[in-house]
Amino acid sequence: MKVVSAIKRVPEHIQKRLTDKFSSVEFLFCEGIEEAEHHLPEADVFITYGEDLGSERIKKAERLKWVMVLSAGLDKMPFEIIERKGITVTNVRGIHAEPMAEYALSMLLQASRSAKAMYANQQKHHWGRSLTFNEINHRTMVLIGTGAIAQETARLAQAFHMKTIGISRSGEAKPHFDETHKVDELSDQLPQADFVVAVLPSTEETKYLLNAAHFQLMPEHCIFLNMGRGDLVASDDILLAVREGEISHAVLDVFEQEPLPEDHPFWEEENITITPHISGHSPQYIPRGFDIFEENLERYVQGESQLVNLIDPKRGY
Amino acid sequence: MKVVSAIKRVPEHIQKRLTDKFSSVEFLFCEGIEEAEHHLPEADVFITYGEDLGSERIKKAERLKWVMVLSAGLDKMPFEIIERKGITVTNVRGIHAEPMAEYALSMLLQASRSAKAMYANQQKHHWGRSLTFNEINHRTMVLIGTGAIAQETARLAQAFHMKTIGISRSGEAKPHFDETHKVDELSDQLPQADFVVAVLPSTEETKYLLNAAHFQLMPEHCIFLNMGRGDLVASDDILLAVREGEISHAVLDVFEQEPLPEDHPFWEEENITITPHISGHSPQYIPRGFDIFEENLERYVQGESQLVNLIDPKRGY
Incomplete structure (x- = not known):
C-alpha cells in the first residue's frame, strides 16, 4: 500500500513516526501538489489540502481508495467522480x-x-x-x-x-x-x-x-x-x-x-x-492533522471501515 | 451599631443594599480617611484600606470592635495595639x-x-x-x-x-x-x-x-x-x-x-x-470587597465569632 502526501513541510519526526509505525505501508512525502501529482497513479491513499484535487487529477489516480483532506472546508472537492469511483474521503473537521x-x-x-x-x-x-x-x-x-x-x-x-x-x-x-x-x-x-x-x-x-x-x-x-x-x-x-x-x-x-x-x-x-484572518493559524496544524490521519490509517490497515471524520460524498460533509 | 467606611467612591447601589439589609446598623460612608477619622470615636466597625490606620488613629476609636481591611496586604496595621484592645481584624485575602x-x-x-x-x-x-x-x-x-x-x-x-x-x-x-x-x-x-x-x-x-x-x-x-x-x-x-x-x-x-x-x-x-503594576486592578475590586464585608457583617450581627478571612493579630495574617 502506498500513501502519497502533497503537504509541504511535514516535520521529519512525523514522517519518521509514520514510517516506523506502519512497516507494511510505503510513504511518499512530496513538497506540494505539483510534485505529488506525478505519483497519483500509484497512490492508494492521498493526503492533500483538497483545494488542488480537481477531477482531472482524480482521474489519474487509478488505484486511489482514500483521500485524507487536511482541511475542514471541502468546497472544491470533485465529489461526483469521488462517489462514482467509491473513494473514501476523510477530513480534519474540528482541527480549528x-x-x-x-x-x-x-x-x-x-x-x-x-x-x-x-x-x-x-x-x-x-x-x-x-x-x-x-x-x-x-x-x-x-x-x-x-x-x-x-x-x-x-x-x-x-x-x-x-x-x-x-x-x-x-x-x-x-x-x-x-x-x-x-x-x-x-x-x-x-x-x-x-x-x-x-x-x-x-x-x-x-x-x-x-x-x-x-x-x-x-x-x-x-x-x-x-x-x-x-x-x-x-x-x-x-x-x-x-x-x-x-x-x-x-x-x-x-x-x-x-x-x-x-x-x-x-x-x-x-x-x-x-487581525488578518489568522484565527485558525497554528504551528500545531500539521501535527494535529497527521494525528487524525495516523488514527485513521491504523483503522484502515486493520480493515475497519469506520474512520474518523468520514465524509458522505452525496452531502459533501 | 455604627459602621464607618473610609473607602472612597463606594457605588450607590452597594450603600443602598447594605443600608436596606441591615436595618439595625447605622452606616456612614466617608470619602477617604480624612473625613472618616472624625467619626472614628463613634465607630463599632471600621472599613479601611488599612494603610492609613496608624496607632494614633486606632487610639481615638474607643468603641472599635472590628476592622474590615479592604486589602490583602496588612504590613502597615498596628497589630500590637489592635491585639491589646481585642479588636477583630478581617481582610479581603483572595480578592486579587x-x-x-x-x-x-x-x-x-x-x-x-x-x-x-x-x-x-x-x-x-x-x-x-x-x-x-x-x-x-x-x-x-x-x-x-x-x-x-x-x-x-x-x-x-x-x-x-x-x-x-x-x-x-x-x-x-x-x-x-x-x-x-x-x-x-x-x-x-x-x-x-x-x-x-x-x-x-x-x-x-x-x-x-x-x-x-x-x-x-x-x-x-x-x-x-x-x-x-x-x-x-x-x-x-x-x-x-x-x-x-x-x-x-x-x-x-x-x-x-x-x-x-x-x-x-x-x-x-x-x-x-x-504593564504598570496593574495585574490586580479591577473595576470589581470594591464590589468584591463589600461582598466579603456583607457576608461577615451578617455573621457579626448574629453574634458569630467565625468571620471570613479572620486575621490573627499575633501573626499579622
Missing part, C-alpha cells in the same frame, strides 16, 4: 476549534484590558495606570454558531465563569452552552451580551444575518468579535456601531474584502482591532 | 485571585500570539499573516508560588489543558496543580517550562530568588511573567536573558523600581512587555 477558541479568548481579554493603549504607553515609556482593565470573568457571551469551534470557545468561556448562550438554526442544546436559542431569537439575547462572538460559515442563510439594528440591541460596553466569515455583516454597520458607541469594541478577523484594503477606515479606528 | 489570573492568561496569550507586532501592523495598515501565533493549549506552566492567586492561574491554565507545576517553600500539594515541588527543586522543573509565572510576595526568602542561572535553564521559547514583586529577580538578569535569547519574552508587571524610570532599557525591548 482549539486555536480559534484561544484566539477568541485572547482577543476578548485584550480588548477588555486596553491592550492596544497599553502597548502605546510602552512605546511612549509611559507608566499609565489609569487605563480600564475590565475582567471577562462572570460575564455573558452570546455565540452566533454552536459548532465545534463555538463549543470550544464556550468551554473556555465557562472556565472564566461566563454564562454562554448559543444561537443556531435549530436552537438545539450543545455542550458548554448554558442556553441555546434559534436564530430568530437572536435579538432577544443581545441586550444581555457582554461579548458577541460570531463563528458562522458563509451560506445563503448567514449572509448579512447581522445588521445595524442588532448592534443597537447590544449594551454599550459590548465587544463584538467576528472570526466566522466577513459577509456576516456589512462593514459600514460595524463602523457605525463603533463610531456611535453602540458597542465598545469590534475585533475582526474576517472582512467583506480580504486582504482588507490599505485605505479602509477600519485600520484607523481606536476601537476596532484587526 | 481572579483579576490576576486573568492578567496572567491574557498576557501569556498576547505574548504567544505576537499581539504587539499585530498592533504595530494595524498602525501601518499592514495585512501581515506571517507572524507566529503559538497556542498556549497543552503547554506546561511552572508557577513560582502556590497561593490563592497561583491556584486560580493554574485553574485557568488547566482549562487550556496545560500541565501545571507549582513551586513553594513546603512543596505541599495544592488545588489545580498537577505537581508541586519545594523551592530547592525549582531548577529541575525549569527545563520543561513553556511558561514561568512568578506570584511571590516580597520576603527575605524570596528576594532575588531568581537569577541568571535560572533563565539559562528555561527553554528558548519560554515566556517569563512576573506579577509578584519586582525584587524577585534583578532587572539586569531579565534584560540579559531576553537579549541573549535564553527566553523568548518577558512580561513584567512589577519592577525593582516603580514607576519604571522613563529611561529604563526595558521600555524599548521588543521582547519585553511592560
Whole structure:
C-alpha cells in the first residue's frame, strides 16, 4: 500500500513516526501538489489540502481508495467522480476549534484590558495606570454558531465563569452552552451580551444575518468579535456601531474584502482591532492533522471501515 | 451599631443594599480617611484600606470592635495595639485571585500570539499573516508560588489543558496543580517550562530568588511573567536573558523600581512587555470587597465569632 502526501513541510519526526509505525505501508512525502501529482497513479491513499484535487487529477489516480483532506472546508472537492469511483474521503473537521477558541479568548481579554493603549504607553515609556482593565470573568457571551469551534470557545468561556448562550438554526442544546436559542431569537439575547462572538460559515442563510439594528440591541460596553466569515455583516454597520458607541469594541478577523484594503477606515479606528484572518493559524496544524490521519490509517490497515471524520460524498460533509 | 467606611467612591447601589439589609446598623460612608477619622470615636466597625490606620488613629476609636481591611496586604496595621484592645481584624485575602489570573492568561496569550507586532501592523495598515501565533493549549506552566492567586492561574491554565507545576517553600500539594515541588527543586522543573509565572510576595526568602542561572535553564521559547514583586529577580538578569535569547519574552508587571524610570532599557525591548503594576486592578475590586464585608457583617450581627478571612493579630495574617 502506498500513501502519497502533497503537504509541504511535514516535520521529519512525523514522517519518521509514520514510517516506523506502519512497516507494511510505503510513504511518499512530496513538497506540494505539483510534485505529488506525478505519483497519483500509484497512490492508494492521498493526503492533500483538497483545494488542488480537481477531477482531472482524480482521474489519474487509478488505484486511489482514500483521500485524507487536511482541511475542514471541502468546497472544491470533485465529489461526483469521488462517489462514482467509491473513494473514501476523510477530513480534519474540528482541527480549528482549539486555536480559534484561544484566539477568541485572547482577543476578548485584550480588548477588555486596553491592550492596544497599553502597548502605546510602552512605546511612549509611559507608566499609565489609569487605563480600564475590565475582567471577562462572570460575564455573558452570546455565540452566533454552536459548532465545534463555538463549543470550544464556550468551554473556555465557562472556565472564566461566563454564562454562554448559543444561537443556531435549530436552537438545539450543545455542550458548554448554558442556553441555546434559534436564530430568530437572536435579538432577544443581545441586550444581555457582554461579548458577541460570531463563528458562522458563509451560506445563503448567514449572509448579512447581522445588521445595524442588532448592534443597537447590544449594551454599550459590548465587544463584538467576528472570526466566522466577513459577509456576516456589512462593514459600514460595524463602523457605525463603533463610531456611535453602540458597542465598545469590534475585533475582526474576517472582512467583506480580504486582504482588507490599505485605505479602509477600519485600520484607523481606536476601537476596532484587526487581525488578518489568522484565527485558525497554528504551528500545531500539521501535527494535529497527521494525528487524525495516523488514527485513521491504523483503522484502515486493520480493515475497519469506520474512520474518523468520514465524509458522505452525496452531502459533501 | 455604627459602621464607618473610609473607602472612597463606594457605588450607590452597594450603600443602598447594605443600608436596606441591615436595618439595625447605622452606616456612614466617608470619602477617604480624612473625613472618616472624625467619626472614628463613634465607630463599632471600621472599613479601611488599612494603610492609613496608624496607632494614633486606632487610639481615638474607643468603641472599635472590628476592622474590615479592604486589602490583602496588612504590613502597615498596628497589630500590637489592635491585639491589646481585642479588636477583630478581617481582610479581603483572595480578592486579587481572579483579576490576576486573568492578567496572567491574557498576557501569556498576547505574548504567544505576537499581539504587539499585530498592533504595530494595524498602525501601518499592514495585512501581515506571517507572524507566529503559538497556542498556549497543552503547554506546561511552572508557577513560582502556590497561593490563592497561583491556584486560580493554574485553574485557568488547566482549562487550556496545560500541565501545571507549582513551586513553594513546603512543596505541599495544592488545588489545580498537577505537581508541586519545594523551592530547592525549582531548577529541575525549569527545563520543561513553556511558561514561568512568578506570584511571590516580597520576603527575605524570596528576594532575588531568581537569577541568571535560572533563565539559562528555561527553554528558548519560554515566556517569563512576573506579577509578584519586582525584587524577585534583578532587572539586569531579565534584560540579559531576553537579549541573549535564553527566553523568548518577558512580561513584567512589577519592577525593582516603580514607576519604571522613563529611561529604563526595558521600555524599548521588543521582547519585553511592560504593564504598570496593574495585574490586580479591577473595576470589581470594591464590589468584591463589600461582598466579603456583607457576608461577615451578617455573621457579626448574629453574634458569630467565625468571620471570613479572620486575621490573627499575633501573626499579622
